[in-house]
Amino acid sequence: MEISKKLTEVADLTSRADPSITVLLTGPEERRDEGALALRSLAPWLPGWSILILPSDSGDIRRSQARQRNERLVLISAALTLIAAGAILSGRMVARELEIAREKADFAANVSHELRSPITQIRVKGEALQLGLIDDEEEAREHYDAIVREAERLTRLVNNVLDFAAIERGAKSYTLRPGDLGEAVRAAVETARYSAETRKLEMQLDLPDSLPVVRFDPEAIAQVMQNLISNAAKYGDKGGWIGVSAWAVPDGVEVRVSDRGIGIPAKDVPRVFDRFYRSGDSETRRRKGTGIGLTIVKYIMEAHGGAVRVASVPGEGTTFTIHFPTGPSATSPKERQHGQTSVR
Structure with missing residues (x-):
């Protein structure tokens, strides 16, 4: 057949032009090699005939097949890895969402409890006074003091x-101005002293005659001190001790609040400043709290360009130290000219 003869000649020429392949013209009765690189049917011009392209070396076929197999294995492995990673990530995200939901539920329950306690005390003491059940003047004064104390709480x-809600929204700001940190610490201790004494807690204040001037927001630092002292009183034993001290350091001023209470388990120390976090320790759980007081302390101190750190020994007590930098480390030149700084 003239056409097939011509095609055979073309195939031979192609094979000689590219030694890595062999081009064959196969008829209806000829076997088609499975290792072919390409197969092209010549129908309808030559029914049953095809052009077959093979690697010249049979080893090329094996290498080609091995390469294709390896490529498939790589793709399958990559797909399985992505599926596994996605499953793990999804599992972790679900677990974290459940943890956050539980923390928020605990927070709501704890806030409700914390609100109920002072409200109950105010109502009981107030009704006793209103109904004239207290005849003794000294006892009446104690009731009035208790009402004021619970109202402050x-x-x-x-x-x-x-403040926590404002912090979460990024809407909380502070105005820093130069001031006497020692006086702010002294005022906070005096505010907390009466409450501590009712729990038979000894409060000790140790301040030097003077401290370097630092920039701070008085209301915010009063809140920091109240939260730290309240925390010390809550986790301290009745009849225990709370110590507050301050001193100058080379790069600023530090204030320390210590107690001789139950301490913090080592595994919980890294998370004490996390929002809503409360230790799973049974003794800690027994002492109610909202889980946001220390979070607020950390936020305020960082807004002041400072820091807070904690050291604790279970069964012996806990010490919180807050650090205030001296100098213009947290302010711009323009802000320093006006003597105060607003920060978030």
Whole structure:
């Protein structure tokens, strides 16, 4: 057949032009090699005939097949890795969402409990006075003092919740100005002293005659001190001790609040400043709290360009240290000219 003869000649020429392949013209009765690189049917011009392209070396076929197999294995492995990674990530995200939901539920329950306690005390003491059940003047004064004390406690709790909400929204700001940190610490201790004494807690204040001037927001630092002292009182034993001290360091001023209470388990120390976090330790759980007080302390100190750190020994007590930098480390030149700084 003239056409097939011509095609055979073309195939031979192609094979000689590229030694790595062999081009064959196969008829209806000829076997088609499975190792072919390409197969092209010549129908309808030559029914049953095909052009077959083969590697010249049979080893090329094996290498080609091995390469294709390896490529498939790589793709399958990559796909399985992505599926596994996605499953693990999804599992972790679900676990974290469940943990956050549990923490928020605990927070709501703890806030409700913390609100109920001072409200109950205020109502009981107030009704006793209103109904004339207290005849003794000294006892009446104690009731009035208790009402004021519980109202202050309620105010601190509400302020913490509101400030925490503002922090979460990124809407909380502070105005820093030069001031006497020693006086701010002294005022906070005096505010907390009466409450500590009712729990038979000894409070010790150790301040030097003077401290370097630092920049701070008085209300915010009062809140920091109240939260730290309240925390020390909560986790301290009745009849225990709370120590507050301050001193100058080369790069600033540090204030320390210590107690001789139950301490913090080592595994919980890295997370004490996390929002909503409360130790799973049974003794800690027994002492109610909102889980946001220390979070607020950390936020305020970082807004002041400072820091807070904690050291604790279970069964012996805990010490929180807050650091205030001296100098213009946290302010711009323009802000320093005006003597105060607003920060978030």
